Amino acid sequence: MHAAGAFLKKYPDTKAVIEGHTDNVGNDQFNMQLSQRRADSVLQYLVGQQIDASRISTVARGEAEPASTNDTEAGKRDNRRINTTIDCVKDVAGLSLPEARITIAALVEFDANSVEVKDDYHADLEKAANYLRDNPNVTAHVEGHAADLASMDKAQEISERRAANVVNYLVEKFNIDRTRLTAEGFGKTRRVAYNTPEEGKQQNRRVNIVLNYPK
Structure with missing residues (x-):
């Protein structure tokens, strides 16, 4: 999340959507709540990095949008994730991101x-x-x-x-x-x-x- 915070600071006119995701362990209601808590935790981290909370929205996806299969432990790990989408990018030159599930749109x-x-x-x-x-x-x-x-x-x-x-x-x-x-x-x-x-x-x-x- 450090890269997302750095990007939001560099581009103060952008906004971010934080999506929380889970694997399929547990029922739908539990996973929706869990994914919301994950997204909220990232929001709080970014606020701690001096990003205005009004620029950030959170979305709970639960288990509805898996990135991989839930039939293996590796797949479940892939599905327990946060996607950060930062919109309205005008200049991506020189941006350095870690190898992580961060998306810039x-x-x-x-x-x-x-x-x-x-x-x-x-x-x-x-x-x-x-x-x-x-x-x-x-x-x-x-x-x-x-x-x-x-x-x-x-x-x-x-x-x-x-x-x-x-x-x-x-x-x-x-x-x-x-x-x-x-x-x-x-x-x-x-x-x-x-x-x-x-x-x-x-x-x-x-x-x-x-x-x-x-x-």
Whole structure:
């Protein structure tokens, strides 16, 4: 968590989402509570590093999003984790991270019902592409998200197309090897703001480019 604290200090306009995860030992309610306590502990650590708590939100995922199998002890260890996502990265050059499950996400937003990657984000995507070129062991997972559309299926479709289009953009514009990129849509299941005001909907219409560091 030292790297996350250092990054938040370096980029005071960024915000972080702390996700707590567990293995499948115990019942659903217990694991949700446990994952929340894990996320809250990280929040308190970052506050102790002089990071304003208003910049940090926590999410309990319980056992719902395993990173590995729960059939082995090694897999369970992988699933007992914290993911830290820091959004709106504008400059990743020179960032040094330990080999840990810390993710840094560059934010790309979309117009309502649109899957087009706007030219406004070309410069930010170029920085992400340059970082991938400079760090050949790093891969990227592109996560697509949607606001509160009428249909869950429609939201899922749009989120998948947004993620796929960002992958295509990185490949076609910056010659990033497609094998280093993966795409996934989450529909409207992972909102970062309320969908009632238009501002909140805009924040939820997004793609996060998550840089994954080797263990």
